[in-house]
Amino acid sequence: MELSELKKQFEQFLRQKGYKITKSRFDLVDKIAGYGTHFEIEDLVMWVTNQDKSTASRSTIYRTVKLLQEFGAIREVIKLGNRTIYEFIAGKPHHEHLICVRCGKIIEFYREDIEELQDKVCEEYQFTPMHHRLEIFGICSDCNQSAV
Numbered sequence: 001m002e003l004s005e006l007k008k009q010f011e012q013f014l015r016q017k018g019y020k021i022t023k024s025r026f027d028l029v030d031k032i033a034g035y036g037t038h039f040e041i042e043d044l045v046m047w048v049t050n051q052d053k054s055t056a057s058r059s060t061i062y063r064t065v066k067l068l069q070e071f072g073a074i075r076e077v078i079k080l081g082n083r084t085i086y087e088f089i090a091g092k093p094h095h096e097h098l099i100c101v102r103c104g105k106i107i108e109f110y111r112e113d114i115e116e117l118q119d120k121v122c123e124e125y126q127f128t129p130m131h132h133r134l135e136i137f138g139i140c141s142d143c144n145q146s147a148v
Contacts, residue, residue, distance in 0.1 A: 003033055006073060006090050013071045024056040028064045029073075031055065038077065038087045038106050041065050078106070078135055096133070100140035107140070 007029055014021050031048050039047075045061050056064070065086065068074040073090040078099055085106070096114070098107040114134065122129050139147075 002091075003030065006033075010068070010071055010073065014067070017070075019067065024060050025064050025067070027055050028061060029068070032065070032068065032074070032088050033090070035088065038085050040083055040085055075133075077133060080104075080137075096135070098136045098138065098140070100143055101137050102139055102143040105140045105142070 007026055010029060011021055031051070032044065035044060035047065041062055044065070045058050048055050048061060065074060069076065073088060074086050075089050076084055077087050077097060078085040080099065093110065095108045095110045098109065118132065
């Protein structure tokens with residue numbers, strides 16, 4: 001989906017929910033889409049304010065991330081200790097995550113056989129899935145090699 005189309009749909013979402021439609025929110029959509037990696041909200045706040053302090057306040061960034069999450073353009077992907085890591089998913093194909101507990105590296109992957117197995121398990125239990133996420137925590141190859 002093109003970013004312009006996403007912003008039109010986000011505007012409709014905001015109108016339906018009765019939220020204000022502001023230039024700051026749409027500027028933030030551009031910035032978040034351009035961030036290019038997984039993020040904690042506070043890291044995003046620092047990145048956005050370092051680029052342009054007039055873009056939005058810390059509270060506007062937090063609120064906009066939550067609205068984009070409710071809208072479905074951002075999802076919480078990893079809970080690691082007291083950290084919550086998000087990603088901008090609009091226009092990205094479904095995928096899962098490998099998370100290194102030493103360095104924090106996040107590796108995205110997709111395996112059709114895992115998806116098929118999940119579907120089969122849901123069918124066996126007559127369970128209707130709405131969404132899912134798979135997080136595998138371990139040690140990445142770089143950290144394994146540096147331990148040798």
